[in-house]
Amino acid sequence: MVVQGKINLSADRRYESQTQVIAQELIKSTRAKNNIFNRVRDQMRWDDKVLEWTMANPGLRVQMFRFIDAIPSLQSKAEIANHFQQYMSAEEVELPGALKGMINFSDPNSFPAQTAAATITKAVETLAYKYIAGENITEVIKTIDRLRKSGMTYTIDLLGEAVITEAEATDYLQRYLDLIEQLTQKAQSWRRQEGIDLADGEEISQVQVSVKLTAFYSQFDPLNPIGSKTKVCDRLRILLRKAAELGAAIHFDMEQYRYKDLTLQILKELLMEDEFRTRTDLGITLQAYLRDSYADLEGIIQWAKERGHPLTVRLVKGAYWDQETIKSLQNHWEQPVYNQKEATDLNYERMTQLLLENHEYLYAAIGSHNVRSQALACAIAETLKIPPRRFEMQVLYGMGDKLAQALVKRGHRVRVYSPYGNLLPGMAYLIRRLLENTANSSFIRQNDEEKPIEELIAPPVVDESRGVSLKDSLRIERNAPTENTQFIYAPDTDYADTNLRLKAEQALAQVKQELGKTYQPLINGEYIEADNYLDSVNPCRASELVGKVGQISVEQAQQAMEAAKAAFKSWKNTPASVRANILRKAADLMEQRRHELNAWICLEVGKIIPQADGEVSEAIDFCRYYAAEMERLDAGKNYDIAGENNRYFYQPKGIAVVISPWNFPFAIATGMTVAALVTGNCTLLKPAATSAIIAAKLTEILVEAGIPAGVFQYVPGKGSQVGTYLVQHKDTHVIAFTGSREVGCQIYAEAAKRAPGQKHLKRVIAEMGGKNAIIVDESADLDQAVAGVVQSAFGYSGQKCSACSRVIVAASVHDAFLARLVEATKSLNVGAADDPNVQVGSVIDATARDRILEYIAQGKQQSELTLTMATPDGGYYISPTIFSGVDPDHTIAQEEIFGPVLAVMKADNFNHALEMANGTDYALTGGLYSRTPGHIEQASREFEVGNLYINRNITGAIVARQPFGGFKLSGVGSKAGGPDYLLQFLDPRVVTENIQRQGFAPIEGME
Known part of the structure; x- marks a missing residue:
């Protein structure tokens, strides 16, 4: 989706001389000492x-x-x-x-x-108030009257468009309907003015508002283009019909990059409908800082020619550069924005020329505070003698005042983008404006500081030698001897990319054609016939058979153990680099099969595609990270002194039994398995029964990657029989387990018993869940907090070990938070995980469903049921459920439920909130939403969790960035994906050699 080509550095300069003349004129006007906007600095x-x-x-x-x-x-x-x-x-x-x-x-x-x-x-x-046109309609009308007296027109934008509930989306629509009606009533008292409402006798709408598509649907998502389009268009049609009735113009703003393609797709389809096709009082925004924006403009021109009736393109530089850059770095995507301001400026000029040279198809709105940018537009318009109706200049309220006056003076129509609303939702807008005004590269700032005019209005020049590649910025260097020890993250799929979304759809369709097959255990390199089979079904459609999985017997488990013992003799001596490269090959295969693996995860355990995709990324990262870590550890350490060499190194423990869970059936199974393998241990993987087919796919990948026979074996079987046998076996050295507290504690106790003939103590690595809390204090950003809690509590139906099951809210904001939490949760769609409309799928099976229902029944007896929702038939569905008035000793506040059940608790103060958060047997993950530095620092010290997340959701730990694991009864062992994890599969050794001979010892550097 991102256009990687370079900007045309030999930009068209035919308008340059006229641009310089106009720019000189404009910039001198903005610096005039008698300008009404220049204030005496003494005041x-x-x-x-x-x-x-x-x-x-x-x-x-x-x-x-x-x-x-x-x-x-x-x-x-x-x-x-x-x-x-x-x-x-x-x-x-x-x-x-x-x-x-x-x-x-x-x-x-x-x-x-x-x-x-x-x-x-x-x-x-x-x-x-410098940047916001007013807090209410009365103040806004006064601002508009003032602008009109100054020879300018306007467009109004409602602040607070970040909707997280369907109620807010409905309210957003109604507020705009009310706004255009109020503005239309006021416009009846305005006399039409040439240059504002008239252009060569053609009337221009006296009322214009700007809207954002994402505000019309709380679940707007590029992965769900059809559902998003349906919801958004239903509401947009209402707005457009009202605007047509009143004679108001509607302009559609552009937002974050991930929404761009879907926004353009929706608008192109909607505005081609017969009802709206002839409208010329509509507009679309493009952002020149995007690398693919020039191609987008070319596409819109072709579309406009087909449409046959012009509309306006507002051309802006873009307001989310920092956010887009950070997001792409965090997700390991190519940056969609230009890294240099000069590149954006140059692209803006190219787009300005393209837009104005196609003025018969598109009207231009040149939105910039850069004098050169506006001067170029003026030069092109005047050279081509473009009719006044077909172009205008735009500035932001409170930022481009001096430039706006200078443009009006030259006879151009100037429209002022004027946000209005309450201070609270307007704060994010204010911060963006302050960032622009105070940035060193800001044209306004440089002009105010009276940088030489010649430098300010010189053509932009891109320095191609500047900047570091995104790939380099993502690389984590390891202190190891070879280049291969560098670890690069696997990027999640960007479903805003239409091609990737189509691949996901195709993979899902293909996997559905493969359902119902039989999967056999792998023992000593051979797939063997099992005595009995277990059906694996889709939990969202319980009648749908995903496949049949052969279950090994205890006798076959013994065969696997003997094969592992035999293979260990050679595997432990296989060079670490060879083992590491097998993991890297496995990671490459996972990347190649990503969409297919996502589909299997979706269908076998009911996880929606984006969350399945994140799991595959995590598995790939485990492979590559542990490969690099093993090579680092394999280098060992030398602690030599004169006359004596001391070598510190590691050796594998022996045989590892991996018991993997169903909730992260691919990532956790991969992480535990490849950690054991790369450290030189032979490994038996016993997956959870409900996710054994996904483990079979992992098996296929490891075999193809080159794991020798007997080194890795896939041994699905009954936990109480096969699992117990493997845990108790005398030749088991390491047990890596993720699952319930009950089973984890049982494994820990069994592993402590020394079997006859056992010459070692078994190492247990166990992650056993949590009762995770998020604290929301009185200074929290509630938009952010509500969205984060909903995602953390109800993502994958609350079945992540890091899921939020308690939210502890400061008393002063409790009621407001709870009200929005309920509405945001009600806005989620519950259904089959392979439906792109769905955010919440089913729970894993009937046993889980019934257990969760028992907890809900207890919750009803002890606290107040605040929300439950309707669920579909045919699967193991549990409604997202919210309880309020929950006390710390209530059952649902103490016991891990592992389902979409959230307890809301009220805290008297921050110390009380921490006390409640720490008041369980668990210490896995926790979260804090706060803008109080003291609270953030205190939580960092006192919140008893292995992973604390501040001002973000608490699920989705990333390898080597957020190594994952807890303490207390949440588990034992080092954090997965961290620098200590592999040590648990290794025994350290030291070899000391006296190198003196008859009083002589070699000394480094001697000849």
């Missing part, structure tokens, strides 16, 4: 000082913006003062004297603290 306000200080100090800039982001959630001056002091006291902050004085208080309730809070709050509010 600088607090908000101006804050901006000036943050531009001068990067550390202060980060902390100040973090503090500003938190302000709307803080409910008292004491809280504001306390947070201001905490943020400004960070080590990286160099404070100006005025701010040092403001944080010099010991009590946040004191008069100095209250004064500081009032002062800084007023400054932030003033800052916000």
Whole structure:
């Protein structure tokens, strides 16, 4: 989806001389001393000082913006003062004297603290109102009247478009319906003005609003293009019909990159419908910082020619550069945005020229605060004599005021993008504007600092030597002797890419044609006939047979053990690099079969495709990471002194029994298995009965990758018979287990018993689940917290060992949080995991379903059932269930349920929240949503969990980034995917040699 080609560095310069003339004129106008926007610096306000200080100090800039982001959630001056002091006291902050004085208080309730809070709050509010056209429609209308008097028009954007519930999506639509009606009523009092509402006698809509498609459906997802399109278009048609009735124009904004292709697809289809095809008062936005935006514009031009009626393309640079860059790095994707501002500027100019040269098919809206960018558009329009109706200039409210006035003065139509709404949802918008204004590369900042005009308006030049490749930035270097020890993450599938989404659909269809086959155990390199078979069914459609799996007998388990013992003699002496390269080959095969594996995971254990995909990535990462780690460990250590050599190295333990779970049937089975194999141990894999076919697919991959006969064996069988036999066997050295606390504790106890003839103590690695809590304090971003809790609690129907089963909420925000949590959960779709509309599938089997229902019955007796939903028939479905009023000693607050059941608990204060979070037998994962530095630091010390996640969901640990595992009764052993994990499969040894001979010892460097 990302266009990798270079920008055309030999850009068209035919308009350059005219561009320079216009740019000189515009920039001088913006710097005019009598300009009404130039304020006397002696009268600088607090908000101006804050901006000036943050531009001068990067550390202060980060902390100040973090503090500003938190302000709307803080409910008292004491809280504001306390947070201001905490943020400004960070080590990286160099404070100006005025701010040092403001944080010099010991009590946040004191008069100095209250004064500081009032002062800084007023400054932030003033800052916000610079960029927001008003908090209500009355204020917005006043802003519009002021703009019209200045010769400008407008488009209105409603803040708070990040919907997480269907109720919010419905409300978003209604707010826009109300808005265009109110604006239309007001427009009746406006006299049409040439250059604003008239262009060469052609009337232009006096009312224009800008909307975002994702706000019309809470589950908008590129993986579900049909379902998303249906929901969005149903609501858009209502809006478009109302706009047509009132004569209002609608412009569609562009958002994050992952939504771009689906947004364009939806709009192209919708606006070709007979009802809307002739509308010319509609518009689409393109972002020039995207590498494939030029190709997108070419596609829209071709579409517009076919449509036969022009609409507007708003061309902008793009407002999510940092977010897009970070997201691509975190997901190991190619960056969709240009890395250099100059590249974006150059692409913007190319797109401006292409757009304006096709003005008969598309109207242009040139949205930029860069004088050169606007000057180029003016030069092209004037050279080509483009009619005034076909192009306009746009600026953001509060940012491009001087430039806007200069453009109006030249006779151009200027539209001001004017957001309005409450301060709370507007804070994210404010932060984006502040980031733009204070960035070193900001044209506005450079112009305000009066950088030489010739430099500011020079053509953009791209330096191809700058920057580090994404691949290099993702590589983790290991202290090992060969280049092969570098580990590169496997990227998850980007389902915004249409080609990848089609491959996923095709793989799912293909796997469905392969259902019902029989899978045999693998013993000593041969697939053997089993005495009996177990049906594996799709838990979402219990009548659908996925396949039959042969179950080994105890006698066959003994054969497998003997084969492993025989193979160990050669496998332990196989060079670590050879073993590591087999893992790398397995990883490559997994990548090649990714979509197929995703489908098997989806159908056998009921996991939706994106979550299955993340599991396959994790399995690949385990292979590559453990390969690199083994080569690092194989290098050993030398602790030599004069006359004596000391060699520290590792050897494999022997035979490993891996007992893998069904909830991560591919990733965890792979991780435990390949860790045992790469360290030189022969390994027997006994998977959970409900996910044995997925383990059979892993077996196919390991065999193809080159694992010798007897070194790895696939031994599905009954846990109480085969599992017990293998755990108790005298030749078992390591038992790697993931599953229930009950079985884990039993294995631990059995492994401690020394069988006759056993000459070693068995090593047990056991991960046994959790009762994971997320704390939401009074400063949390509730949008983020609600979405994160819903994802953590109900993703894979709450069947992840890291799933959130308790959310502990500060009393002051409890009711607001609970209300939104319920609505967000109600917005989830429950159904079969292979349906792209679905977010929540079934639980694993009837036994699990019945056990969860028993817990729900207990919950009803002890607390308040706040939400339950309808579920489909035909599978093992449990409704996402929320209980409120839950006390710490209630059953559902103490026992692991392993299903979509969430307990909401109220905390008096943060210490009380931590006490409740720590008040169980488990210590696996936990989460915190907070913007209070002190709470974040305290939770890092005192929250008793192996993995603590702050201001994000608590599921989805990534190998070598978030090594996973807990303590207390959550398990025993080192963290999976971490630097200590392989040590559990190895015995360390030291060999010491006296190298003196008759008083002579070789000394390094002697000749």
